[in-house]
Amino acid sequence: MKFIVYGLNHTTAPIEVREKYALEQDKALEVLRALKTQALEGVFLSTCNRVEFYLATETVDRLIEETHKALSSIYKLKPVDVKKYFYCYEDSEAFYHLFRVASSLDSMVLGEAQILGQVKDAYEGSREAGMTGVLLNGIFSRAFSAAKKVRSQTEIARMPTNISSVAVDLAKKIFSSLNENKVLILGAGDMSELTAKYLADSGVRGFYVANRTLEKAKTLASKLNGISLSLDEGLKKITEVDIVLTSVGSGFSLRKEEIEKFIKLRGGRSIFIIDMGVPRNVDSDVGKLESVYLYNIDNLSAIANENRGERQKAVEAAEYILREEVDKLCNWLVSLELVPTITRLRDRYEFIRDAEYQDFLDRFPNLPEKEKKAIERLTRDITLKVLHEPTVNLKKVESKVDRFEFARMLHEIFSLKDRNDIDRKT
Amino acid sequence: MINILYVLTTFFYGVGSWFSFRYYKTLESFYEKKAFQWLLIGFLAQTITLASQWGATRFAPLDRIDGILMILSFTLTGTLIFGRIKASVPILVSLFLPLIFLLSLLGFLENIKSIPFMDASLMTRGMILHILLTFFGFSNFTVGFGVGVAFWIQEGQLKQHQIKSWSYRLPALEVLDNLTVFHVGFGFLFWAVGLVLGTMQAFQVWNRLPLLDPKILGSFLVLVIYALFFVFRWALGMRGKKTMTLVMVGYFLALFTFLGVRFFLTTQHVY
Numbered sequence: 001m002k003f004i005v006y007g008l009n010h011t012t013a014p015i016e017v018r019e020k021y022a023l024e025q026d027k028a029l030e031v032l033r034a035l036k037t038q039a040l041e042g043v044f045l046s047t048c049n050r051v052e053f054y055l056a057t058e059t060v061d062r063l064i065e066e067t068h069k070a071l072s073s074i075y076k077l078k079p080v081d082v083k084k085y086f087y088c089y090e091d092s093e094a095f096y097h098l099f100r101v102a103s104s105l106d107s108m109v110l111g112e113a114q115i116l117g118q119v120k121d122a123y124e125g126s127r128e129a130g131m132t133g134v135l136l137n138g139i140f141s142r143a144f145s146a147a148k149k150v151r152s153q154t155e156i157a158r159m160p161t162n163i164s165s166v167a168v169d170l171a172k173k174i175f176s177s178l179n180e181n182k183v184l185i186l187g188a189g190d191m192s193e194l195t196a197k198y199l200a201d202s203g204v205r206g207f208y209v210a211n212r213t214l215e216k217a218k219t220l221a222s223k224l225n226g227i228s229l230s231l232d233e234g235l236k237k238i239t240e241v242d243i244v245l246t247s248v249g250s251g252f253s254l255r256k257e258e259i260e261k262f263i264k265l266r267g268g269r270s271i272f273i274i275d276m277g278v279p280r281n282v283d284s285d286v287g288k289l290e291s292v293y294l295y296n297i298d299n300l301s302a303i304a305n306e307n308r309g310e311r312q313k314a315v316e317a318a319e320y321i322l323r324e325e326v327d328k329l330c331n332w333l334v335s336l337e338l339v340p341t342i343t344r345l346r347d348r349y350e351f352i353r354d355a356e357y358q359d360f361l362d363r364f365p366n367l368p369e370k371e372k373k374a375i376e377r378l379t380r381d382i383t384l385k386v387l388h389e390p391t392v393n394l395k396k397v398e399s400k401v402d403r404f405e406f407a408r409m410l411h412e413i414f415s416l417k418d419r420n421d422i423d424r425k426t
Numbered sequence: 427m428i429n430i431l432y433v434l435t436t437f438f439y440g441v442g443s444w445f446s447f448r449y450y451k452t453l454e455s456f457y458e459k460k461a462f463q464w465l466l467i468g469f470l471a472q473t474i475t476l477a478s479q480w481g482a483t484r485f486a487p488l489d490r491i492d493g494i495l496m497i498l499s500f501t502l503t504g505t506l507i508f509g510r511i512k513a514s515v516p517i518l519v520s521l522f523l524p525l526i527f528l529l530s531l532l533g534f535l536e537n538i539k540s541i542p543f544m545d546a547s548l549m550t551r552g553m554i555l556h557i558l559l560t561f562f563g564f565s566n567f568t569v570g571f572g573v574g575v576a577f578w579i580q581e582g583q584l585k586q587h588q589i590k591s592w593s594y595r596l597p598a599l600e601v602l603d604n605l606t607v608f609h610v611g612f613g614f615l616f617w618a619v620g621l622v623l624g625t626m627q628a629f630q631v632w633n634r635l636p637l638l639d640p641k642i643l644g645s646f647l648v649l650v651i652y653a654l655f656f657v658f659r660w661a662l663g664m665r666g667k668k669t670m671t672l673v674m675v676g677y678f679l680a681l682f683t684f685l686g687v688r689f690f691l692t693t694q695h696v697y
Contacts, residue, residue, distance in 0.1 A: 176598035
């Protein structure tokens with residue numbers, strides 16, 4: 001049985017092609033059901049950057065033909081139109097590809113968090129519809145744990161890469177949980193609004209919005225459940241807020257002396273000033289004041305760029321982890337083949353027989369050699385006879401899926417280990 | 427029996443340290459929980475060790491450096507457990523558990539064992555309590571200092587807009603600040619009560635308090651520096667690096683008073 005990935009993504013197909021294949025889950029299941037004759041198990045993943053089938057099959061070429069037929073019948077497309085955009089990976093290459101996708105190494109934005117959830121949803125959808133079995137369950141569960149390992153053991157997803165989330169992240173480095181913090185927004189521009197939304201998503205509940213035009217302040221304040229103020233009233237709030245977000249147009253500038261008088265009234269509490277204005281709204285000397293952390297748009301961009309670089313650096317480490325995980329998966333799959341399973345079952349019984357026999361000899365050391373050999377032959381014959389019928393019956397199982405399932409059960413029931421492990425134990 | 431318990435204690439701290447390193451590398455809470463569990467197990471074993479020693483000899487192991495290291499690791503562990511439960515900052519255990527392990531391990535070195543510390547005849551209950559309290563004070567100052575260093579680094583990076591990837595492992599400035607106050611506060615309390623008891627001992631032994639003795643003078647200066655920390659913070663509203671500087675200075679003076687005076691100056695103080 002082969003495991004294949006068949007699909008297209010942002011590197012192989014333009015958006016005009018990708019959007020044609022963006023399928024809802026119920027339609028995706030329809031396609032998978034149409035492939036049921038060729039694909040023993042299947043998962044369909046559709047995101048804005050990729051459309052992929054993960055399939056277990058014994059007939060790869062026929063399955064690909066069937067897939068195109070099924071897709072064409074849904075989209076009313078000629079198969080020849082789209083084939084050039086598709087790729088197909090088999091077995092270890094396919095595992096590696098799935099692991100890369102789940103770990104967001106194959107994403108357009110390296111390290112983005114959504115893809116793992118999307119892969120999980122796709123898998124869950126197929127599993128609930130009864131489209132997955134022993135093979136895909138095992139492969140996907142390993143893909144999820146590999147992705148978790150990559151995310152926790154490398155820097156791939158640790159640091160934000162867009163300006164607004166960098167600002168939120170810095171706020172968290174100063175205040176930890178943002179639930180208790182208040183934010184003053186000076187200037188209701190688009191950039192302020194976006195960053196304020198990120199802050200709201202991170203738990204901030206208290207917003208003051210101050211703007212030259214009060215109407216604009218009211219509009220943004222209503223979106224954030226905040227309070228609208230005039231620009232002058234807003235400045236006075238610096239004494240009580242923790243984060244100040246400024247994006248006021250030209251002609252507005254906060255000098256050190258102006259801010260210092262408010263800062264002195266804060267009792268040493270930290271304040272984070274995010275200056276999104278171009279030209280800058282806050283004098284750079286303000287950042288030198290005690291407990292004031294001032295960041296302008298260039299500072300935030302520089303951190304975002306650096307973080308992107310850090311993520312790129314982490315790719316090698318992440319790929320190393322994934323290669324190790326793929327090797328483990330391949331070993332697991334080999335171990336589930338029926339012949340090695342039978343061999344291991346025999347080894348297991350032989351190990352028990354031999355241990356018991358040796359124990360017996362220790363208890364009766366004076367037993368004549370002839371009787372020792374007879375007892376050894378007797379125990380060996382019993383073991384062989386016990387195993388004969390199950391072995392014959394196992395070999396009779398025709399369906400590969402059933403053989404796979406039997407093998408897996410035998411491994412679990414008898415805790416079967418590699419022959420080398422048994423040798424090491426003995 | 428006591429030796430076996432001592433080895434076990436060190437082993438438990440060693441296992442905890444391994445989980446600490448794993449946590450620091452992966453930031454997976456599983457490892458932090460395991461590290462904390464091993465810290466608790468180690469603390470339990472160490473408590474049994476000390477109780478057994480006390481039960482067997484009615485004698486606290488303060489006459490040699492290895493015993494002192496054991497008591498120090500014990501008070502540091504107690505401080506850490508208290509801080510971890512109260513402040514719930516996961517990285518705290520990972521930062522200090524390896525130090526505790528190291529202190530326990532140092533006690534096994536033969537040349538450390540041979541250093542005498544205090545005459546057994548001086549070990550009254552009042553003296554033991556004085557030592558324990560100052561050790562708890564010192565342990566709290568140690569944790570406060572460590573957290574203060576983390577604050578210093580984090581603050582410096584934030585001010586200079588140079589955020590290093592590893593600094594994402596450190597807690598937020600506000601958390602570090604609160605934690606420093608928490609540990610320095612408790613350290614101050616223990617240290618102050620310890621000094622009062624020490625003064626009483628001094629009057630019993632010498633009928634006076636030799637205030638100009640470097641060890642005694644240093645101990646009181648430590649108290650003054652930490653008192654200034656609270657005055658600057660609460661009365662003058664000062665925060666950040668300036669107050670953290672006082673934490674650093676206070677700790678280095680405490681460290682010098684604790685270890686340095688014995689090796690570099692002469693003192694009437696018995697240890």
